[in-house]
Each structure stands twice: as structure tokens, then as C-alpha cells.
Amino acid sequence: MIRENKTFDELKPGDSAELKRTCTTDDLIVFANVSGNHNPMHLPHHDIDGDGKEDEVVAPSMWIGSLISAVLGNILPGPGTLYRRQELRFKDRARAGDDLIARVTVLSKNDDGSVRLGTEVRRAADNVLVLEGEAEVLAPRAKFQFEEQDLPGLVVQRHRHFDKLLETAEKLPPISVAVVSPEEANSLGGALLGTKARLITPILVGHKDKILAAAKELGESLDGIEIIDAPNDTAAANAAVDLVADGRAHALMKGHLHTDVLLKAALRKERGLRIGRRFTHIFVMDVPGVAHPLLVTDAAVNIAPDLPTKVDIVQNAIDLAHSLGMDNPKVGVLSAVETVNPAIPSSVDAALLSKMNERGQIQGGIVDGPLAMDNAINITAARIKGIVSPVAGQAEVLVVPDLDAGNMLAKQLTFISGAEAAGIVMGAKVPIILTSRADSDKSRLASCAVALVHQARVSGKI
Incomplete structure (x- = not known):
């Protein structure tokens, strides 16, 4: 897929973009390996509350937050975007199997080239707000197109x-x-x-x-x-x-x-x-x-x-x-x-x-x-x-x-x-x-x- 960024000059308040992503247990196993957070709450086959049943796998909040980064880096503003800060407020939980929609909306532009954006993640099934916050990024100044990279595949060695x-x-x-x-x-x-x-x-x-x-x-x-x-x-x-x-x-x-x-x-x-x-x-x-x-x-x-x-x-x-x-x-x-x-x-x-x-x-x-x-x-x-x-x-x-x-x-x-x-x-x-x-x-x-x-x-x- 060919992606094209929006430069600082092209951005205007109200511009919005979103990505939809299904949360899988494999995603959470990869996140645990990369982050070092092995909290059993976020991994399959654990009974956290001691009720004798394996609970649904809860997605780590920071994994959900990373979906915002995907929208910013891929679509809006897109390639060339660099973070300055990100505020996150977690409103609900997502679990393995949930379809999630990450959305960003331009709020304002600053003279130093930075852009303020509203950020949120919702569950697609019931539109419940899982995460909301605000990001500040440095938007790209130059126009850029790129073909989305075919990254090396990951196979979770799980049986x-x-x-x-x-x-x-x-x-x-x-x-x-x-x-x-x-x-x-x-x-x-x-x-x-x-x-x-x-x-x-x-x-x-x-x-x-x-x-x-x-x-x-x-x-x-x-x-x-x-x-x-x-x-x-x-x-x-x-x-x-x-x-x-x-x-x-x-x-x-x-x-x-x-x-x-x-x-x-x-x-x-x-x-x-x-x-x-x-x-x-x-x-x-x-x-x-x-x-x-x-x-x-x-x-x-x-x-x-x-x-x-x-x-x-x-x-x-x-x-x-x-x-x-x-x-x-x-x-x-x-x-x-x-x-x-x-x-x-x-x-x-x-x-x-x-x-x-x-x-x-x-x-x-x-x-x-x-x-x-x-x-x-x-x-x-x-x-x-x-x-x-x-x-x-x-x-x-x-x-x-x-x-x-x-x-x-x-x-x-x-x-x-x-x-x-x-x-x-x-x-x-x-x-x-x-x-x-x-x-x-x-x-x-x-x-x-x-x-x-x-x-x-x-x-x-x-």
C-alpha cells in the first residue's frame, strides 16, 4: 500500500484519521516479550482471580496506546512525524478478540511546527471509549510517499x-x-x-x-x-x-x-x-x-x-x-x-x-x-x-x-x-x-x- 503524509502546511483543525485493529493473544505475547511486562493478567491460560476459570486476556494499556502511534506514523500526519508528548487516560479495558478503532483528530497548529491532536481508542462492537488523550507531534515539512514496508514476519512459538x-x-x-x-x-x-x-x-x-x-x-x-x-x-x-x-x-x-x-x-x-x-x-x-x-x-x-x-x-x-x-x-x-x-x-x-x-x-x-x-x-x-x-x-x-x-x-x-x-x-x-x-x-x-x-x-x- 502506498501511503502519503500530510505536511504541516496541509494540516488543518478537524482533520481526522483512524485505523482498525483486532487484538489477538499473539499480539499480547509479542508485546510481553518486547516490553518485558509478563503480568499474567495479559497472557493466556492464567486464573488471576482464583475462581477456577481462566479469565479473558486483558490487553496491556500501553499496547492499546501504541495503536495511536500507528495512526500518527502511518496516516496523520504520517511519515516523518515525531512525538513530543502523549497524554493517555484509560477509560475501559480491551481484551483479546476485541476489534479496536484508534482515531486522531487535529486540534491546533503551533508556529514552531508542532501540532496538537486529540486521540482515542474505542471498541468497535459497542463504541465504548477505552482510551482518550492528547498528543503533540512535530509534523513533517516535506511531502513524502512510501510503500508500506513488508516487515519480517513474526511467528509466536505457541502450541x-x-x-x-x-x-x-x-x-x-x-x-x-x-x-x-x-x-x-x-x-x-x-x-x-x-x-x-x-x-x-x-x-x-x-x-x-x-x-x-x-x-x-x-x-x-x-x-x-x-x-x-x-x-x-x-x-x-x-x-x-x-x-x-x-x-x-x-x-x-x-x-x-x-x-x-x-x-x-x-x-x-x-x-x-x-x-x-x-x-x-x-x-x-x-x-x-x-x-x-x-x-x-x-x-x-x-x-x-x-x-x-x-x-x-x-x-x-x-x-x-x-x-x-x-x-x-x-x-x-x-x-x-x-x-x-x-x-x-x-x-x-x-x-x-x-x-x-x-x-x-x-x-x-x-x-x-x-x-x-x-x-x-x-x-x-x-x-x-x-x-x-x-x-x-x-x-x-x-x-x-x-x-x-x-x-x-x-x-x-x-x-x-x-x-x-x-x-x-x-x-x-x-x-x-x-x-x-x-x-x-x-x-x-x-x-x-x-x-x-x-x-x-x-x-x-x-
Whole structure:
């Protein structure tokens, strides 16, 4: 947008200008970081008055005052304006979600080049005066036009999708989880974290002495937690699957053992966890700046999936997306290109999966591909390339060509984009929680929450 200032000579009493701005929680988090004012009254997820409810986030008064500066610097008088003084009187409060209108009006001009302006901010919804005052500025003498600067974007590293997921999960009764070989501090700590959050009720299956030693290292007590002694990882994995078969556990959690040992036990023919689909891994990712959770699959189990395996990968992801509240999830099947190229097998598989979805062989979501990464998640990229699709630019599930691509994508989102990732295996009778030693506490809790919410939806509890 091209903006042009009003010089001192052009200004006259009664001239007025305004800007409308929606107050968001992200604005207030940025303001807290820049100003150093971390008053919980101005930040989300705090109960200030002790009534047991998180109060609405109140906008800091000086953030509201800064809206006046935006009008003065951008519009009236505009570029070249310098403050001399600002008087502010706060009449009411604004909160996150409010639309605010900041307005300035020229009151008088002085011979020294200064201008006096009335200033106010009102809530748009009810026209209530939030702030009033008076500013004195030095107005520009020279005419100036400028194109409004495209400032570097800011992404608030906040994981609102996992916050919402945990809020949902915490209202449900804990799920009984067989934790396999939690024989070192990291893996045991993840299980205890979910226990303290009342997301899981663990049954610890593994070498008892090693489990107790890990608890001692953590400084944690295992009083009241059942421990089933098993001499090695294979025995522990089989004992944990037995707990599911007996109805005592409704999910598995990987501890300090190789994933293939755990999955081999789950895939056994007698009293195993098969349901007729391939086991597939799904990362549920909370990526800052993305308006919805992002599911990435398969990044941990199937190394080079063929077409039948990809059908199960897609269907498992759709089923989990339903549990997470996505009624008709948009599934983008990724390739290096967005057109079918017989020389690129992933593009052919993507087209076939899309057609299978159209014919009802994959149900419950909208599947489209091939899509390149840019036009799967960015609507502008999709439009530039002329892709007309209900999925392009809006994908909620990303199906990768192979494990290499999935693992790289998930780790790039985590370590470059600041995402948190919950890991879960689907396609079995119960969800299998896979955590990594590098996972944050938030990721570990989210993995437990995903398993809990999914089982609750499957059993009709929510």
C-alpha cells in the first residue's frame, strides 16, 4: 500500500484519521516479550482471580496506546512525524478478540511546527471509549510517499493445538497403558509425566531392578504403580501385548527398546493386535503459525511402502484425524511434483490414491495428489500454479513417499519450525505410543493425549 503524509502546511483543525485493529493473544505475547511486562493478567491460560476459570486476556494499556502511534506514523500526519508528548487516560479495558478503532483528530497548529491532536481508542462492537488523550507531534515539512514496508514476519512459538488437545484429554478418565521396558530415566520419565497429568494409568513391564534404578535416578516414587517383571525386551513386549489381549491395558507405550521388538510382539498371530491393516506411524504436529494440527505419515514404521500399504497409511491417518475432531480431513499425498510423471513412482501412487478415494476405496476424507510440499500447504503457491483442489494449500494430513522423506519432514518441522510432535502407531487394536529421547515434555504429554482421545472416541465416550 502506498501511503502519503500530510505536511504541516496541509494540516488543518478537524482533520481526522483512524485505523482498525483486532487484538489477538499473539499480539499480547509479542508485546510481553518486547516490553518485558509478563503480568499474567495479559497472557493466556492464567486464573488471576482464583475462581477456577481462566479469565479473558486483558490487553496491556500501553499496547492499546501504541495503536495511536500507528495512526500518527502511518496516516496523520504520517511519515516523518515525531512525538513530543502523549497524554493517555484509560477509560475501559480491551481484551483479546476485541476489534479496536484508534482515531486522531487535529486540534491546533503551533508556529514552531508542532501540532496538537486529540486521540482515542474505542471498541468497535459497542463504541465504548477505552482510551482518550492528547498528543503533540512535530509534523513533517516535506511531502513524502512510501510503500508500506513488508516487515519480517513474526511467528509466536505457541502450541495452541496441543493446548486444546490436552484440555480435551484432561476431562477424560485416564487410559490404562502398558509401558514396555521403561528401564532408563528418559523413558520412565515420559510415562510418569503422563501419569501426573492424569492422562494414563501405567503398568510398567520390564526388568524390575532396572525400572526401580531409573526411578531412583529421577528421584521419583513408584508407590501404587504396578510393575510386571520381565527378564528382557522380548519378554516385556509379549507380556505387554498379553495385557491388551486380557483387557487390562488399552494402549502400549514404547520404553527403552527397539521399535521392531515391540511391533513384532504386537503382530504375533496368537493374541496379537492385528485388525487386518498394516501398522502405520503418524506424527501429530503442532506447527507455530499453522491454523490446524498437521498429521505427517508414515515417518517411522514402513520404510518403502507399496500402494496397498499406502492405502492403509492414508486410511489410518483419516481415522485418527476424525478422533482429533477433523470431520472430513484434507489429505495431501506428496511427491516432488504436482503432475503425474511415470518416472516418479510417488506421483503415480498419489494419483491412484486420489482416484481410490473418489471411488470409495478410501473413506472419510478428501484425498488429492500428487502435490508438492509448497502447494499442499500454501494456498498462494497452489493458486500461482493453477491447482484447483479442495486440498491444495489446505492439507491437514501429509502422506509422504517413504520413511526417509517423512522422517526428514517431521524433524525439519520440529527443529527448524519450532513444532511439537506427538507420535502414535495406528492399525492395531489399540494405539501404540512412540516417543523419542529428544521429545519435549509437551510432546510426551501430547502423545499420551492423542492415544487417550482416540480410544475415547472409538469407545464412544466422546
